[in-house]
Amino acid sequence: MSSSLPITVTVNGRERRLDVAPNETLLAVLRERLSLTGTKKSCGEGECGACTVLVDGRAVNSCLMLAVEADGRDVLTIEGLASGDELHPLQEAFLEAGAVQCGFCTPGMIMSAVALLATNPDPTPAEAKEALCGSLCRCTGYVRIIRAVLDAAPRMRPVGNGTHN
Numbered sequence: 613m614s615s616s617l618p619i620t621v622t623v624n625g626r627e628r629r630l631d632v633a634p635n636e637t638l639l640a641v642l643r644e645r646l647s648l649t650g651t652k653k654s655c656g657e658g659e660c661g662a663c664t665v666l667v668d669g670r671a672v673n674s675c676l677m678l679a680v681e682a683d684g685r686d687v688l689t690i691e692g693l694a695s696g697d698e699l700h701p702l703q704e705a706f707l708e709a710g711a712v713q714c715g716f717c718t719p720g721m722i723m724s725a726v727a728l729l730a731t732n733p734d735p736t737p738a739e740a741k742e743a744l745c746g747s748l749c750r751c752t753g754y755v756r757i758i759r760a761v762l763d764a765a766p767r768m769r770p771v772g773n774g775t776h777n
Contacts, residue, residue, distance in 0.1 A: 619683035623648070624692030632679040639663045639674035641682075642689060650690035650719045661747030664720035665689050671727035673746070690719035693726070702726060705764035706757070713751035721747045725761045733769045737762065 616631040623646060632641060642648045642665070651674055652662035658673040665674045666688040693700035699707075702722045712718050721744060728735055728743035735743070740761045741754065749757065 617680050619680055621679075621682045621684070622686045624687070624689055630679070634678070634680060636679045637675055638665070638667075638672075638677040638679050638682050638687070641679040642674060642687075648689050648691050652716055652719060654716070658746075659748070660717070661720040661724060661744075662717055664723045664747065666723055666727055669727065669730060671724045671743075671746075688723070688726075690723060693722070700726075701767035702729070702760070702764045705760040705767070709756045709760035709763060711752065711756040711760040713749075717747055717749045717751075721749070721757060725764070728761070729765055729768050734765060735762070 616633055618629065618631050620627060620629050622628070623642070628646065630641065630645060639651060639653055642651050643653060651665055653675065654660045654662035656675050658676040661673065663674040664671050666672070667677065667682060668685050669688075693703060700722075702725050706712050706718060706722060711721075724744050724747055725740070728740065732739060732743075737758055740758045744754070744757065744761070
């Protein structure tokens with residue numbers, strides 16, 4: 613029996629071929645093998661949301677997902693949101709709303725919000741709260757975080773020519 617398994621995963625638009633241990637998490641691969649440290653390691657139990665990434669467009673706790681489960685899939689991390697020096701609309705909104713304090717939870721919050729706004733471009737405050745319920749922040753109240761998500765929503769809606777506002 614082999615101690616590693618080959619996988620091919622697209623991370624932030626780049627195809628990566630890796631040999632992973634059967635018990636290695638997606639979080640470990642992202643942070644330790646690919647040096648994508650924006651995805652945070654915290655509780656390791658799927659309770660805090662700090663490790664949230666998008667897998668095929670769906671928010672997942674990367675601490676609970678085995679790397680082998682990402683084989684053939686598309687993974688988007690916080691590092692994949694910005695376009696060069698241009699921040700993603702959610703990143704801008706978080707900064708503008710003062711929704712970032714220590715910043716530890718911010719990448720996971722933003723990734724959960726990206727997933728929400730991709731499927732619901734005009735969420736209510738209650739829907740935004742529900743989408744972020746798996747993300748814990750110890751520094752802020754959630755008022756500014758929810759405001760940032762709602763402020764970013766119109767910026768992310770497609771306009772007639774396929775671009776965003």
